[in-house]
Amino acid sequence: DQQVKQNSPSLSVQEGRISILNCDYTNSMFDYFLWYKKYPAEGPTFLISISSIKDKNEDGRFTVFLNKSAKHLSLHIVPSQPGDSAVYFCAAITPEIIFGKGTRLHILP
Amino acid sequence: EAGVAQSPRYKIIEKRQSVAFWCNPISGHATLYWYQQILGQGPKLLIQFQNNGVVDDSQLPKDRFSAERLKGVDSTLKIQPAKLEDSAVYLCASSLIGGEEKLFFGSGTQLSVL
Numbered sequence: 274d275q276q277v278k279q280n281s282p283s284l285s286v287q288e289g290r291i292s293i294l295n296c297d298y299t300n301s302m303f304d305y306f307l308w309y310k311k312y313p314a315e316g317p318t319f320l321i322s323i324s325s326i327k328d329k330n331e332d333g334r335f336t337v338f339l340n341k342s343a344k345h346l347s348l349h350i351v352p353s354q355p356g357d358s359a360v361y362f363c364a365a366i367t368p369e370i371i372f373g374k375g376t377r378l379h380i381l382p
Numbered sequence: 383e384a385g386v387a388q389s390p391r392y393k394i395i396e397k398r399q400s401v402a403f404w405c406n407p408i409s410g411h412a413t414l415y416w417y418q419q420i421l422g423q424g425p426k427l428l429i430q431f432q433n434n435g436v437v438d439d440s441q442l443p444k445d446r447f448s449a450e451r452l453k454g455v456d457s458t459l460k461i462q463p464a465k466l467e468d469s470a471v472y473l474c475a476s477s478l479i480g481g482e483e484k485l486f487f488g489s490g491t492q493l494s495v496l
Binding site for chain 2: 277305307314315316317318319322362364366368369370371372373374375
């Protein structure tokens with residue numbers, strides 16, 4: 274049973290617009306969340322994290338929002354660029370890192 | 383700084399054969415992980431080492447999978463005998479102790495079992 278769920282397998286966004294990737298989790302005890310980005314034929318790379326004591330964390334074009342009551346987090350990319358085309362994994366530290374299935378983001382020219 | 387090195391990049395074997403994967407982590411990273419990523423899924427932890435000791439191997443199918451990190455640096459993951467459902471990308475990652483939220487992954491070994 275998936276404890277970290279990314280229900281959108283893919284997402285297409287116009288270059289320059291906002292990309293919003295969503296993630297839900299099942300266990301309210303989870304208190305630290307991560308986003309990883311993966312290009313084809315490469316391993317995932319760490320992108321951004323958020324602790325449950327915060328509801329927002331920002332790093333340049335990337336912002337992660339956490340809604341603990343809804344057990345939901347989202348990654349916002351503004352503005353979206355062609356190099357953002359990749360698979361994005363949401364993950365929770367439990368303390369083991371549990372990854373979602375990923376969302377493939379396509380940035381359209 | 384050199385990243386996590388893995389070899390081979392690709393491996394094709396027949397079911398019931400054996401296979402081994404090698405990983406060299408980033409220098410100074412005491413924690414090493416092996417993940418299995420089946421097509422369309424997220425990476426799943428198989429085993430975690432800290433130095434040469436096993437921290438977590440609860441999801442390692444021990445009847446066919448084994449892993450070692452004898453000198454606390456590089457590591458080998460073995461499958462013997464392989465099954466069709468073992469077809470996946472095997473990812474090695476490393477991290478500093480206390481830095482477990484930021485894993486550094488290698489490019490992986492893509493295994494096809496025919």
